[in-house]
Amino acid sequence: MKTRPAKGQNQAPELDNAVAWLNVDRPITMRELRGSVVVLDFWTYCCINCMHVLPTLREIEHRHRADPVIVIGVHSGKFNAERDPDRIREAIGRYGVEHPVAVDDDMTIWSRYGIRSWPSIVVVRPDGTIAAVAPGEPELEVLDAFITRELAAARTDGTLAAAPPDIDLAPLTDATPLHYPGKIDLLPDGRLAISDSGHHRVLICERDGEVVITAGSGLRGWADGPVEEAAFDDPQGMCWYGGALYVADTRNHAIRRVDVSSGQVTTVAGNTELGVKPPAERAAATEVALRSPWDLCLVGDVIYVAMAGSHQIWRFWPDDGQIDVYAGTGIEALVDGEVERSAWAQPSGLSERDGILYVADSETSAIRAIDLEQNTVRTLAGQGLFDFGDGEGEADGPLLQHCLGVEATAEGVLIADTYNGKIKLWTPKEGSEFGAIATVFEGLKEPASVALASDGTWFVADTNAHRIVEIVDGQLRQINLRDAPPALRGPLTPVSAHEPPPVPVEGWFTTLLKLPADAGLKAGDGGVLLILHTPEGTELAEGSPIRVAAEVSRRSDLLMLVRPEFSLEARGGPTQIIHVEVRVLSPPEPRIEAELVVTLDYVACEAGDGAKCTPGRLFVRVPVRLLSWGGKRQLEYGIELASVPD
Template sequence: MTDIRTARVRAPELRGRGWLNTGGKDLTLADLRGKVTIVDFWTFCCINCLHVLDELRPLEEEFGDVLVVVGVHSPKFEHERDPDALAAAVERYGVAHPVLDDPDLQMWQQYAAKAWPTLSVIDPEGYVVASMAGEGHAEGLARLITELIETHEAKGTLHRGSGPYVPPAEPETALRFPGKAVALEGGGFLVTDSARHSVVELAADGETVVRRIGSGTRGRADGASAESSFSEPQGLCLLPRQTAEIAGYDLVVADTVNHLLRGVRLATGEVLTVAGTGRQWRSTVDNHPHDAVSIDLSSPWDVAWYDDRVIIAMAGIHQLWWFDPVKRTAGVYAGTTVEALRDGPLPDVWMAQPSGLSASADGRRLWVADSETSALRYVEDGALHTAVGQGLFDFGHVDGPAAEALLQHPLGVCALPDGSALVADTYNGAVRRFDPTADAVSTVADGLGEPSDVVLGPEGEVLVVESSAHRLTRLAPGALSAAGARTVTGQRHRTERPPTELAAGEVTLEIVFTPAPGQKLDDTFGPSTRLEVSASPPELLVEGAGSTTELTRRLVINPAVSAGVLQVVAQAATCDADVEHAACHLTRQDWGVPVRVTDAGTGRLPLILRGLDA
C-alpha cells in the first residue's frame, strides 16, 4: 500500500456552479496555497456526511490558522441539486467553511470519489496526499495535519493566518429549522428547534412561543431549563402517564448530534440524560439489553412509544433500537446496520437512515419513514414490511398503486385513526397519504418547505412541520377528504452515478487502507479488519459474497448480468502505536458501487478506505 506521507498527486482545480460561505468569491486552489486543505465530498441527505461535519469541527478549531475545509456538495437526490436547498442545508447543519456546489458530480469524478462521504487532503503545495472514505478519521487526520504542518513549516511553504470562510448573516425567526413536533393534551405543541438546539413549547395556534427548554446554544448540559443544552435535537415522545411517573420525566428527546436520549420534566423544564454516553456507536451488534446510559448511540432521529417501550429510529446505523425508561435499559430492536432495503423478521432486515416513527391508534403497527430508500415501511407481528418504496436509488413524486408510487427522502410519518398514514415527503415538499385498504398513495398537500413531520392536533387538525420555512403549518380543512386529495404523476428518478466497468469472470476487490501516522492495526479484540460483500441483483456475483476478515476478495462476476450494484462494507480497527494505554479507533464505510459488465472492463476494483491507491 502507498505511504500517504510520501505519495503526492497534483490536486484537480475546484470548479462548480457556485460557492457558499465565501462572501461571493469564487475560490481556486491558488487561493488555498500555503494551507492544509481537506476537500469533503458530501450530500446533505447522508447521515455519514453529517457525522463527518461534526468530526471536522474540532479540527477546524484546533488548526484554524493553517487548515481550510472545503465542502464539495455532490448530490444524490434531485432536490439536493436545488441551490436554495443547499444554502438552507449549509445553514441548518452549521457548516462553517466554504462549500462548492457540484450538481453534476464533476468534482466527484475528478477526485475519483466512490462514496459519500469522501475526504481528500491537499498539502500546502497543492498535492493530494491522502484520501479516505466514510467516517471515523478525525484522529488520523489530526496526526496527518500535524505532520504536514511540521514538514511545510520547515520548507517555508506553510502560511498561517485566517482562511476564506465568510459567515452568512444571522436570520431572525421564532424557529429555525424545526424538526419534529408532538401535541400536548391540554392544547399546544412541543417542537424541536433543531438549528437553535432547543425544545420549544408553542400555544394552540402553533405559532406563539410559550417557553423554550434549553439555552439555545450547542451543548449537552443537563439541569434547569435555561441552563441545559442540546445539539440539533429531532424526535419527541411523550411517555404514557404511568410510565412517566415511574421514570421521573414526561418527554423523551432524540438529541441527535449528541448521540443521546434526553428526558424532560415538563412541569419544570428540567433536562436529564437518560440514554447514551455521548460517544457515537462504533461497535458490534448484539441482542442483549444494556444499561441505557452506558451504551453508545448513533444519531437517534425520532422516538415513538410502541411495544410498551420507546422505539428509536437510529438513523446513524440504519437500525431501530428500543429504550425502557422504567428498567433504564436499551438495545437493538431491528436491523443489521446494512444500508439497503430488505423486509423480513426484525433481526434480519435492512434499512437506510430511518428518520420518522408513528404508532397506529390500536398499537399494532409502527410506521417507519425510511429516508434513504425513499420508503414508507411498517413493523407488525415481529416483521418489517415495505408499503411504498423501491430501494436506495429510485425516487420521485408518483401517486397511485403503492407498488408503483415513489417518494423522495421522507423524514416524517403520522398514523391516522382510520389506519392510513400521512408521510412528510420531505424532498418533494409534500404531504402524501398511504391508504392500506386501497393500497394506494395520494398527495394531500404540496408546495411545502421541506416538511419533516406531520402531527395531529387535539381536535383532529393536521399540522405540518415545514422545516426550511421555519414554521408549523395547518392543512386546510378537508385536505384529508377524498375531494381534497390529488393524484400526482410526476417524474421518476434514479440516482445515476458513473458506473465502474468490470470484466466478467474473476475480479479482485481491494480495500485500500493505510493506518494513520502513529497508528497500527489492532487485533486485541479479534481480527482487525472485516469485509462484507453482497450484490443487487444477487445474481451479479457468482462467487465472492459474504463476510471475511481480509480486505482483498476474489469476486466472480456473472457474464449473464449486464449491470448492478456491489454493496461493500469494510472496517478496520487501529490503535496508537508504541504508547501505554493506547487509544483505539474504528474506521468503517459502506459503498454502493454501480457496475457495468463489459468486455473492456477492469479485473481490479480498488476502494479507498484510507490512503492512496498505488
C-alpha cells in the same frame, strides 16, 4: 494491478465548474490555496454519515484557526432536490456549516477526484498534491494528527504559507422565532411539543402559539439540569410518557427526559459519544453509545427509536433504563422479512397504530411497516437506495423523495414527503400489495414532520420555512409563537487550545488503488484479493496475526461482505494474500460503482532479523465495480506497505 503512491504524483484537480459557491462571495481555486493544507469534504446534505463528519470538521477549523488550514465542502447531491443551491444554502444554515461550499450538482469535481461514496475527505498538501483520500467518518484525532503532520512537513520543506488564506466568509443568519424546526408532537393535553432544532432547544406551547416551557438555552452542546440551563444539539423526535417529554437529541447521540413538573432535563440513554457498534443484547441505556437517534414513538411502556445513524430500529424501556436493537442488521439497504434480518436506510420518522409501527425510511424514500406482534417488516412504498421520485397512484414505483415523517391515521398514513415539499397519504388498496399514494397538500419547504389532532387538524413542521403550520380542510394557517425567550447562539463550551495528538497516521488512506475500466465483479459469490508487498529488505513476521476489518462504503444494497472482520496468520516473507469474500446481488444497471473500506493490522520486520519488528496499520479504499454481464469472480490489487521505521 499496481498501486500508485500519492506523494508527489497526484496533483489536486481544480474546483472550477461548480455551479455556485456558498458561504463566500466568489469562487475559490486550488491554485490560490497553495501554501495551505486543504481539507475537501465531499458530502450531500441528506446523508447521516455526512452529518457525523461536520462536528469533526468544525473542531478542526477551530483547532487550526491560526494555521494555514482551510476546509472546503464539495456538495455533490444524491437526490434531485439536493442539486438546488438554495436548498443547499438552507442545509448549511441548518447544520451550522462555517466554511466555503462548492455546489457540484453534476458531480464533475467528484469525478475528477475519483470519489465513490459520501462522505469522503481529501487532504491536499500545501504543494498542491493529494496526501490522502479517506471515505467514511474520520476520527477527529486521526484527522487532526494527519493535518498536523502535513503542516510540519511543509514547514520543513518551505512550502507552508505564513498565515491562513484570506477568504471572507458569509455570516450565519437567524431572524426567526423558530430555526429549522425538525419535529412536532401532540401531547395528551392537546399542547404542542416542537423541536426547535436549529436553536438546539425544545418548546412546549398551546395550540394558539403561547410558549409555556422552553428546554434548552440555545447554546449547542450537552448539559443536564434546569430547563433554562440545559443544552441540546439538534434535537428531533419526541414522545410523552409518565409526565415527561422524551427527546431524541440527535447530534448528542442521546435521549433526554424533560420533566415538566420539576423543570429538569436528564439524559436517560446514550453517553453523548457517537456509537460505533450496537449492543449485542439488552443493556443499561446510559452505558450504550447511540448513533443519531432521529425519532421516538411510545407503544405501551416501550419507546421505539429510529436510530438513523446505524440504520436500525431500537427499543428503550424508560421504567428500567434498558435499551436494545429491535430491527435491522445495520446494513444500509431495503430488506423486508423478520425484524432481525431486515435492513433499513436512515429511518427518520415513526408512528404506531393498531400494533403496526410505520417508519419513514428516508434514504430509500420508502414507507415501511413493522407488525409488532409478528415481528416482521414489509414495504408499503419505495424500492431502494437510488429509487426516488414524485408521483401518485399505486405505490409500486418511486413516488417519494427522502421522506422524514409519518403519522398513522384511520384512513392510512400521512407522509411528510420532505424533498418534494408535500404531504402525501398512503392508503391500502384492495388487490394491491403496495397500496396507493396521493398528494393531499403541497407548496411546503422540506416539511420534516406531520401530526394529527383528534379534531382532524394536521400540524406540520415546515422546516425550511422556519414555521409550524396547521392545515384544516386544505387551508393552511401559520402558528405564530410568542413568549419564547431569545435563543442564545454558539457552542456551550468554547474551543480551547490543544496539543497535537500523539496518534500514528502512517498508512491513513495514502494508498490509492485504481480499477481498470473494463474490470468488475459479476453477481454471486466472489472476492477481492489484496496482495501485500513489504519494502525491499523487510518481511511480514511469520505467524504474526493480520487483522482485517472491512465495510461497504458504497452500494451496500448490492455488495455484501461474507466476513466483515477476520484474522489470519502471516505466512512470513515479503508477500501475503488477503482474501476478502463478498457476495454481489444482480445489478439493475449494466455497471455500478461500489467501494470497500479495509483496515489492515500487521507486523513487519527486517528480513532475517525477527527482533526488529514493528506493528503497522493500513487504511485503504478499494474501488469495486459491479457488472450485469461479463464480470469476474474476483478482483486483485497490489498494495505496497510502509517501510519499517529505523
